[in-house]
Amino acid sequence: MRILVTGVGGPTPRSFAASLKKYSTYAEWELFGTDINPYAIGLYKKELFNECFLISSARNPDEYWNDINQIVFEKKIDYAIILPELEVIEWSKRQASGNLPCPSIIPDFNVAKVLIDKSKMTELLEDLKIVPxxxxxxxxxxxxxxxxxxxxxxxxxxxxxxxxxxxxxxxxxxxxxxxxxxxxxxxxxxxxxxYLPGRNLACKLLYWKGNLIRAATAERVSYIMSKVAPSGITGNTSFGRLINEPLLVELTHKALERIFNYCGALAHGFFTADFKEDKNGKPYITEINIRHVAFTQCFAAGGANFAEDTMRLLDNDPQFNISYKMYEFEKNLIFLRDVDEVPILMKEEDLLKKLKS
The missing domain is CATH 3.30.1490.20 (ATP-grasp fold, A domain)
Structure with a gap:
């Protein structure tokens, strides 16, 4: 199966690629990457990508689509995984006209616009009492x-x-x-x-043609290179927990249903909702991303391989169970990540033993 993955200079596309290469045996994966930055390390990750291409930015749509169409045609691409938000928006525009160069799981254009504008999203969800x-x-x-x-x-x-x-x-x-x-x-x-002082949580939901198919939850505890950001948040989790919290799924689904209905759109696409808890432990949605996030590979290592799920849906795999499933993880399962390192999963008590020794 020949897959195009865009934005491979970022950690999220490389995490998606690793989820397929390391944790999925569904197909013999041939991955092709793109990025707009010649210094992007993902362009040169031969262990992940069969071949990579420097392309024009989606800010220049004519040049961008010329590059994408050429790659899809010449490399006989079966499916595309579009991860940078700017490209998701561009593909959602093209999808609205029914003119994608190859199949991809892309949200409705109006849904994407609402979710990228965090103030608009908050306005639409305010009366549900699930946003700060x-x-x-x-x-x-x-x-x-x-x-x-x-x-x-x-x-x-x-x-x-x-x-x-x-x-x-x-x-x-x-x-x-x-x-x-x-x-x-x-x-x-x-x-x-x-200001919400509680836990920083994440909920991943995969929708397919109107139905919620898969879900999973996690906690972000600390961030890679947190000292470089005054807020301590860099968007790249270094230490986190894989958790089982159905309430987060319920709240995210409720929020997305409101937005799908507002936009008159089919529930379709992959979304990651970020939550913060107040001092009493009540979670509020702070944003909903229209894509995977950087620790997708950690979910896959824990048994929730959303990358494989996405590809099996796109491939119309008759063996794939499309009934709703929330992934459940072993108790006290944590992950550790760092720049240029393969993530590690372990039990939290093993980490505490290290701290005490």
């Missing part, structure tokens, strides 16, 4: 009364779009807020949200 209290504001705003009428310090501030915690920080007073806006000149729209 939030206020959107522009970087040129000088009067912050509208924020302070709704929120009290400390609160969380971040960009309304983008990944890896772009523009994120816990601010404790007005001076910190103003300074943070000034040192993030590339962010036009911010969102202030109530």
């Amino acid at each position: 209290l939030s206020v959107k504001f522009h970087r040129n705003q000088t009067n912050f009364e509208s924020i302070l009428e709704k929120l009290s310090f400390p609160f969380w501030v971040r960009s309304t779009s983008g990944t890896s915690g772009l523009g994120s920080l816990k601010v404790n007073n007005l001076s910190e807020l103003i300074s943070w806006i000034q040192i993030n000149p590339d962010v036009d729209q911010f969102m202030a949200s109530e």
Whole structure:
């Protein structure tokens, strides 16, 4: 099976590729990668990809599609896995016109637009009481009364779009807020949200042609290179737990049903919802990604191979059970990750033994 994986300079596409190569025997995988950056390490990962290509950015659609179409045609690509958000948006536009170069699991264009705009998503879900209290504001705003009428310090501030915690920080007073806006000149729209001190959780849902097929949950505990980000969040988990929490699935499904209905769209695609808990342990959705995230390989190592599930659905595998399943993990199963390292899964008590020795 010949698969195109885009954005291989990022950890998520490489994690998806590793999930197939290391943990799936469904097919003999031939993986082809693309990236827009000639320095992207994934372009040169021969143990993962049969061949990789430098392509034009999706910001230049004509050149981008010329490159993609040529690769699909010349390499006889069966299916594509599109992971950078900008490319997901571009493929969802093309999908709406029924003109994809090869099959791929892509969400509806309007759904993707809503979820990329975190303030719009929050607005649509506000009455369900499953998102934190939030206020959107522009970087040129000088009067912050509208924020302070709704929120009290400390609160969380971040960009309304983008990944890896772009523009994120816990601010404790007005001076910190103003300074943070000034040192993030590339962010036009911010969102202030109530500060949630509890666990940082994730829920993955795979939808196929109107139905929820697979789900799994995890906890992010700490991040790779967390010291380089004032918020401590880099979007790349270094230590996490594979957990079994059906409530997260219920809340994510409820949120996505609202958005699918609002957009008049079929429930279809792969989504990762991020949660933070309040001081009482109640989880709130902070964002929903329209793609896999970087520790997809850790799920696969724990028995929840969403990459294989995706490919079997695309391949119309008659042996694949499309009945809903929430993956359940062994108790106390954790994962450790680092840059350029293969993730390690172990029991948390084994980690504690190391700490005590």
